[in-house]
Amino acid sequence: MRVLGDVLAKQGRALPDRIALIDPRRDRRYSFAEVAQRSVRIANGLASLGVRSGDRVAMLLGNSAVCAELPFAVGLLGAVTVNVNERLKHDEVGFILADSGASVVVTSTDLLGTVAAVGARLPQLRQVITVDGAVPGTVDFEAMVAGASPNPPRVDTAENSTAMLIYTSGTTGRPKGVQLTHANLIHSATNFLVEGFHNAEGVYLACVPYYHAACIPHMAALMRGMTVIAVPFDLETVVDLIERYRVTDAFLVPTMIALLLQRPDLLDAHDLSSLQTIFYAAAPIPVPVLGVALERFGPIFVQMYGLSESATISTVLRKEDHRLDGDQRRLASCGREITHVEVRVGSVEEECPAGERGELLLRGANVMAGYWGLPEATAQALKGGWLHTGDIGIRDAEGYLYIVDRKHDMIITGGANVYPREVEDVLYSHPAVAEAAVIGVPDQTWGETVLAVISLHAQKMATEAELVGFCAERLADYKKPRQVAFVDTVPKTPVGKIDKAALRSRFAGVAVDAS
Known part of the structure; x- marks a missing residue:
């Protein structure tokens, strides 16, 4: 697989009848053949609206089946998906749409007020597409798909061209658009395949927001041939879906795990025995909380460390490292570097000795091309060919890494x-x-x-x-x-x-x- 569009095209041929996506709201199942065909029709529908190679298509949506298929379709045109957090305020959304130069927004009817509030400031915005019904002045998504050509678009997309913009949280100022290329996304998804998603017959629950780099694991799950369920996080919904669809793999952030542990009544009322792996990332879990989680669910946890700038996964703390017996200090580790990523503690010039604090630097094919429209910030972040994470860590004698803080904290x-x-x-x-x-x-x-x-x-x-x-x-x-x-x-x-x-x-x- 060379570019994003290859993923569904290949799986549609190899696994035509296997279920790729489930829309739990309608209990609708889509086979790999259907999803591959839909991605082609979505791409052609977008092309009919004037989307061309290099154009930016904003995805202002909560997790849904559309989120799980849209980036592949946009990639077929050589266009760029712009992931936008649907929970942002009007001005924040307006900044991202203006900064990225998005010409099309794919959204839901309940978010049209946000688009309308900022639309007058966005002369480049040509079309608004709604995924949940026709609204005057917008394009109905499903009608666009139904009326589009089923023939794959003939676009030659370079693997080093930008496929996705993911905007950072902006905790140190205005958010920056992280440019992830087709190669970045394919390499990162492949890294996930190496470190997880080993059950080709499994079901993956994706409830970490897709506007974040957590959209990448679902690509890996589809590459493995798994079934993906993409929904917004809600305690009752999550446990219900795990039981109803026999979910085997889930990706959560530590806050979600902590919230689940605070509802033992809810956990006791559902059969969650199908769970084989819970991936967690975005922040470390305090060791006491992780201990409770292991007692509740067993040794099924895998911690992954990375940034949007590294297309997520760079280190992993595997299941066998999540042990409650013996020395539990390793539970505070983010694991060891994965096969296809280099991690250095220190500086471009020098690695710190084991046990000594230093900044974590990353290097690999998953590392971003740069920040959108910000050459100086890009040069600073990628100085010397290494991604400077801003995280302070140490590496122990056995190669396990520990994040001790943020450089600026x-x-x-x-x-x-x-x-x-x-x-x-x-x-x-x-x-x-x-x-x-x-x-x-x-x-x-x-x-x-x-x-x-x-x-x-x-x-x-x-x-x-x-x-x-x-x-x-x-x-x-x-x-x-x-x-x-x-x-x-x-x-x-x-x-x-x-x-x-x-x-x-x-x-x-x-x-x-x-x-």
């Missing part, structure tokens, strides 16, 4: 470096703590001091003094929090990561007694 207090992850790990070991986020707040004497933002488990209590003392017993004095702020829930980014930028903004004026 490090707190410098009185000239000493404090890595928030280290403090958070201690806080998570307290029985009352449900979520913990540690940030630095300004201090005239020390430069910064340590603030812990905490949400507690239901029916559990803890005081500020108790938590500060708990940390003081386990950490050097300069690392302990000087103040604790209690919140109902710790804010998250749309992909489930704790939103440190929001916390810094919220607590920027907090006065801390650093004595």
